[in-house]
Amino acid sequence: MRVTELLYRWSGMIFGANKLYYIERRVGARMTKTGIADARSYFARAASDPAEREALINAFTINETYFYREDHQLAALSREILPELVRTRRPGDLVRIWSMPCSTGEEAYSIAIWLLENWPLVDAYNIEIVGSDLDTHVLDQARAGGYAARALAKLPPKVIESYFEPERGHRRKIIDDLRESVRFAPANIVDRATLAPLGTFDVILCRNLLIYFDEASRAKAAENLFESLAPGGYLCLGHSESMTRISDRFVMARLEDAIVYRKP
Template identity: 80%
Template sequence: MTRESTIASAPPAALSDDEVARVGALLYRWTGMIFGANKRYYIERRIGARMARSGMAEAARYLDFVGTNPAEREALINAFTINETYFYREEHQFAALARQILPELIRTRRPGDLIRIWSMPCSTGEEAYSIAIWLLENWPLVDAYHIEIVGSDLDTAALAQAQAGRYAARALARLPADVVERYFEPERGHRRKIIDDLRESVRFTPANIVDRATLTGLGRFDVILCRNLLIYFDDDSRQLAASNLFESLNSGGFVCLGHSESMARITDRFTMARLEDAIVYRKP
């Protein structure tokens, strides 16, 4: 049974106003995301599903349990994360990566040097794999440098799907047919599995953008794609995330945000760069 089918089959929990607020406070502390009273139905559906899976009938008891049980906390976070993504989403940024960002970075590199790219949050892997595919298809120097692509997310269930590399037709809809044929093997039911060489070229690992302790082991990157995440944060969480992104970049590195997000409204530590294909932010 999938996560969404579990949520659909379980009855919503009947939470009091205080319990809704308590759920919101827990999720904010753990993830930086805002779930207020206006998301009551969304909260009650997901809490109801986790209560059913845990065999608990009382919300207060479940919230006590999740506060002290790391495995259940992970499962609850997974239930609340939003994984709306597909291959080649906002592809103008991939164009900027190949046409402007990487050519700028290699001005101070030699062939064979390491270039590190981070997809955060990576959800079920479409973005991280899109980076690899786009560079193979569109950057003539891709084989001249050691390109390391890392995908991270706090949703461990999504990461497991990313590592498996299996996708339905909807996720592949924006890809040209010849690209699908080159990089995906057909499976039953119109599903496709990404070829092993490409799947093994991307590393996936859990991380939380508002928890510095989960990021330090990842090292620093030359390019970070952190798209459509900060819109779910309040000002304090955005500033913490921006600080962690800054510390995760090499000097001269680039951050790509979602089309409705602006680093300039969060911090002045980055320099905005208006490229031909996209607006990005650079660490001086």
């Protein structure tokens, strides 16, 4: 079986012929790391060893992100989505928000910071924020909560001073209270078995992931996202993604700040 077919089966990601050098470089690095010189032997190892398969998948994931990315959706969250969701709830009720894929945690922490700064009712409800990613290495970085200046570039200075403490050099670390308020857990969007333990969510941010999938994987991911949403819940995709071309189970909603998709 070809390398690209294995990666597709394990992760849902598509890699074309133009990515051959990219693939060879990352597979070669894992072969060197494991001390296996023969490609066939290496892939036999990856197929039988979940830890090595996880390490190989980690090597292929894309983790470009920063704080307050696509903040128009964060504005929609505080101005329209959450006010609508809590309209029929009581103070203290649970509201669950899921960032998938969360990469090194910037999006999940951005949600927490944005709500503290922009939603007056944030303390009236039990807000649970979960970040998930296929790449377990970046989840470890997310839990640590340390970031370089580039990741913080869009944050107002006041926000940086309030929610980050200085680390070495120009790095900053999320304050403990905020870091402990966000939970991170591994998940594969095309594997329902990894999603079921997380339960259902009122809001899911799944941005700039489906563009890396083919039609079959997108359909599977859409079905899993639908099952992971609570009735009446909201799904936010990336600005170049549209659920209407993938699944007819969601209802599109045009909000003041963003286009989102809702589970009836």
